[in-house]
Amino acid sequence: MTLIHLDDDYLIWRSFDFQNYWRNEILSIQKKIFFSIKKTGTTIAGIIFKEGLILASDTRATNEEISCDLNCEKIHYLAPNICCCGAGTSADTESVTKSVSNHLELQRLSTGRESRVQSSVSIIQRMLFQFNGLISAALIIGGYDFLGAHIYSIHPHGSTENLPFIAMGSGSLASTAILEKFFNNNMDINSAKNIIKEAVLAGIYNDIGSGGNVDFCIIKKKTLEFERNEKKQNFKKTSGYFFHKKDSIRIRI
């Protein structure tokens, strides 16, 4: 691998490259080809309690008006002490969180210290701002580092907020209503878990972009617990249907 190859790649990465965006615009105008992107029309929320913080999310991924994944994972791993919930375009949240989690690991190996929440927020914010909001990833980052428990929200254009409770996604209005009413400082773990579960359920039932089950991620000083599908929806049992096999294909001409 020559040095020139590295430099050129680096230069191309550092400049704003919107080629694919323009290509998509031209395709949709001239050739009428529209790309349907898988969005997570979502409810995600985060809350800080006395010993740490809890992140929660629903599990529905929609492709325009059909839910294409009834049980997808929206809580992503960033570091042993940091987790991230993602709303917006699925591909964008996946790729952003993967790239940042790799970046943080390299940082940990190079500095020998545990990752700080603020550093992951800065990295993501810089990347999202550079792409001008075209990467449609709205994230809630929560972690417990040596400064304590923090949750940050990042919007697609790169603005961040540090708050004691946050909700994002299409169901965020329903969730925020519940969180605003019931939040207190210094709650214990059970009341915090109840409140955030009610907040995400409000999004699940009142927003049609959100649905499925509730996932939790509880981060305390030394522990990170991932509770998947904490609330399972009732599935109707059927007696089953028999689909007859097709031995040959008959074509009527």
Add this chain to the structure above:
Amino acid sequence: AHSAEMMAMNSTFGADASFNAGMPNASMQGGYGRPAARMPTSQVEHPKEQRFSPYENNGGTCLALAGADFCIVAADSRLSAGYSILSRTTTKVGQLTSKCCIASSGCNADQVTLHKLLKFKLQMYQHQHGKELATPGIGQMLATTLYGRRFFPYYTFNVVGGLDENGEGCVFSYDAIGCFERLKYTVSGTGQALIEPLLDNLVDYKNTDKKPTVARSLEETLELIKDIFASAGERDIYTGDFVDIHIITKDGTRYEQFALKKD
């Protein structure tokens, strides 16, 4: 307006024989065989007309299925607008006569008005002729009503189900402006693409080799419809909450409500 925009893009790069479909000129190289990014840095604006749209799709799925001596008309009961649920208990099914029901999905305002209008017309027929209009006649009447508004249509996707004069099940399906056809089963609405293939296989036994000898009974058909709506409610975000099922037999119309997932 579109061609003007493409011409403007042409002049930015210089008119070139290899300029193809508005894409950047591939012969301009930068780096390892990649075309240089020389697109305009500001978004190209062209005039957009802003206008009030009188139509809105409030979602929902309607289904009608005809048997040998019964007919089932079912619809979900969710009313949505955008990403919100406006009501979990709206009725999309209207009972027109003792032997006929209509279910419509699409714009709720148009559905309510259309059902009212049909009931007026049926009352007039009853007064003038001393008897109820039979289901095939209702089918025809709805088609002419819809075509009467050919240039400002009712934004409804209707299905009509009932018993005809011989007591057999009878289902009509419509498009928005009144093209109709008599069928054995039909679905319309946001869940149509999810349910129609299932009905093709399970009710009409299309694309199978073995067909069962005994036709499905009323109870089995009812179970089938409940399962179908449960599946559609899982995947279609606009279908859910409750299913209103009207079962029309020679003894009259029976109503059943079946609960779906509310998320």
